Every structure is written in structure tokens, then in C-alpha cells.
Amino acid sequence: MIKSDIFIKNPKKTIVIAQFIFWVSFFIYFFFLERQYNNVINSVLFSAKATVFYSVLTYFHAFYILPFVERKQYLKYSIITLLFLFIIIVLSLSFEYFAFSKSEPKSSFSEYYNFSGGQIVRTIGSAINALIISALIKFTFDNFLLQKQQLEQSKSRLETEMKYLKAQINPHFLFNTLNSLLYLTRNKSDLAPDVVEKLSELMRYLLEHNDIDEIPLLKEVEFIKAYLELEKIRIPHVSVNFKVNIKNENINIPTMLLLPLVENAFKHGINKNNSENYVHIEINETDDIILTVENSLWLNNTIDNSRDGMGINNLKKRLDLLFGNNYKLTFDKNKKVFKSKLIIPKI
Structure with missing residues (x-):
């Protein structure tokens, strides 16, 4: 209980803060990685694109597409997922093409800012990784919500039982005293x-x-x-x-x-x-x-x-x-x- 108390008390707030820190760290990581090969503006654009791409893919899949699996609508889930992946990948590649195609190639990352087969494969691979991560996020979030719900139900049952036991004390004490009073009155x-x-x-x-x-x-x-x-x-x-x-x-x-x-x-x-x-x-x-x-x-x-x-x-x-x-x-x-x-x- 102790190890998860912080999460159980307010899982939504905890997870929101944790993921905000994650995405900020994600942006900073990609910025410094790209900065080795590109200027500041292009590095910011690439890092922002990567952050938006992964975050949109992660959260949209977790909270809008995965529920179809929970409802056992597997065919609907598969069709919507493939369609969503196609749209998000095209938008990502299009952004890279229009944002970086006119810039002079600097080094390794910039050489792949086009619709080459390698870039498409890497983008699809990244998208699949994001789907897996989003499933884990959804599972974790639901698990903490379930623990909180179970804790609240258990607490409610304990409070009810405690009130019941406490309510029995007063009559118990009263009956014992009334028995003594009865003894005294009978003996006048x-x-x-x-x-x-x-x-x-x-x-x-x-x-x-x-x-x-x-x-x-x-x-x-x-x-x-x-x-x-x-x-x-x-x-x-x-x-x-x-x-x-x-x-x-x-x-x-x-x-x-x-x-x-x-x-x-x-x-x-x-x-x-x-x-x-x-x-x-x-x-x-x-x-x-x-x-x-x-x-x-x-x-x-x-x-x-x-x-x-x-x-x-x-x-x-x-x-x-x-x-x-x-x-x-x-x-x-x-x-x-x-x-x-x-x-x-x-x-």
C-alpha cells in the first residue's frame, strides 16, 4: 500500500505531471541530438515536430482508439488504427519535406528529410513504438484508477463497519447500567x-x-x-x-x-x-x-x-x-x- 499511496490518492494529477516532465525531456533530448547536425531553428522545428508527432499518436491511440479493444471491437480498432497511422505518417513526412527540403543538408539527419524508403520505414517504426507506449500508458492509468476505486470502496466499507461497531457501544453501556438501576429499584x-x-x-x-x-x-x-x-x-x-x-x-x-x-x-x-x-x-x-x-x-x-x-x-x-x-x-x-x-x- 505504501509504495503506491502517492499514485492512488491522486493518480490523474500524478500522471499528468509525470508525462509533462517526460515530454519536456523528450523535446530537450531531440533538440540536443539534432543540434549536433543542424542550426538552432531547424533543431527546434525537428524537436517540436517529433514531440507533437509522438504525443498526438500516443494519446489519441490510448484514449480514443484503444477503448474499441476494451469493447472487443477488434475489426473497428484495426481499421481506425491503420487509417490513423496513415494520416499521421503522411503529415509527419510532409512537414519534414516542406520544413527542411529547402535547407542545405548539414549531416546525417538532414540527408533523410525526404520521402525515401528508409525514412518511411523509420517513421512507421516510430509510430508502432508510440502505439505500444500509449497502450502501456493507458494500462497504467487505468490500473491506478482501479486501485483508487478499490481503496475508496474499502475505506467506505471500513467506515461503515466502524460506525456500526461504535454505535453498538452506547446501547451496550446503557443496558449494563440499566440492569444495575433495575437491581437498585427492586431493592428500593x-x-x-x-x-x-x-x-x-x-x-x-x-x-x-x-x-x-x-x-x-x-x-x-x-x-x-x-x-x-x-x-x-x-x-x-x-x-x-x-x-x-x-x-x-x-x-x-x-x-x-x-x-x-x-x-x-x-x-x-x-x-x-x-x-x-x-x-x-x-x-x-x-x-x-x-x-x-x-x-x-x-x-x-x-x-x-x-x-x-x-x-x-x-x-x-x-x-x-x-x-x-x-x-x-x-x-x-x-x-x-x-x-x-x-x-x-x-x-
């Missing part, structure tokens, strides 16, 4: 109003940032803090330790990327009947962004925190789409502790 807990208030604040944040692909890391940290406050309201006997070490306040990360691991710890690592629950969260900025979440596991917990269905699976899919292989997500579990670690590059 006085904490229910505070949970509703905190939940409304978090939902407002989600709505405000729903269409934003990236947010400052500090904003994500603030959201996680608000989420932790909500969890501490509904589970007062959990010990929460949240450490943040961020040096650069301008770092951005994809929206709602860190929450699933934090949420996962509370969903599978907390026993409401046990007072020895803990969740330790740490966000560090080094060369990368590192999120570490460690939580207690209650006795007989057979649930694998790394297989959280929608939450963790969506996170893995988002990470694959965002970073490819340039990230690391690991899970470590024993009888009492579950630890997850996410390392992502800085944006």
Missing part, C-alpha cells in the same frame, strides 16, 4: 436517584461525542472517572484505584476505546455479596498509550473476562480496523485476579 435503594443523575450525565457525553472519531485522551479519562463514580454509587463496597500518567495533553484517541475494558472489570470481576472487591486502572503515556485494568475474581467465577461477547469482541474488531497489527491486547487470569492490558500507538 436510596441510591437509585443518584444513579439516574450520573447516568444522564454520561449519556449526554455519549450523545455529544457520538459523531466524533477522535477525542483528547484527557476527555476519555474524564468520562472513565464519571463512569467509576457511577459504579461506586451502585457498588459501595468496591475498592477503585485509578491512576493516570499523561505528559502530553494534546494526545487524541478513538472515541470510547478504553471504556470496554473498564466496564468488563465491573461486569465480571465484582461480587455484590463480597466486600473484598477491587478494580485497579492505570493509564500511562510512554511511546504508546497503555491501559492496564486489574480486578479481583470471586470464588467459582467461571466467566472468562476476555470473552465478554459484544463488549470485548467489538473492541477487538475496532482495534483491528483502527490499527491493524499495530496494537497489543492481552489478558492474564488466575484464581483470584484478572488483568487486561491494551497498548495502542499515539495518533
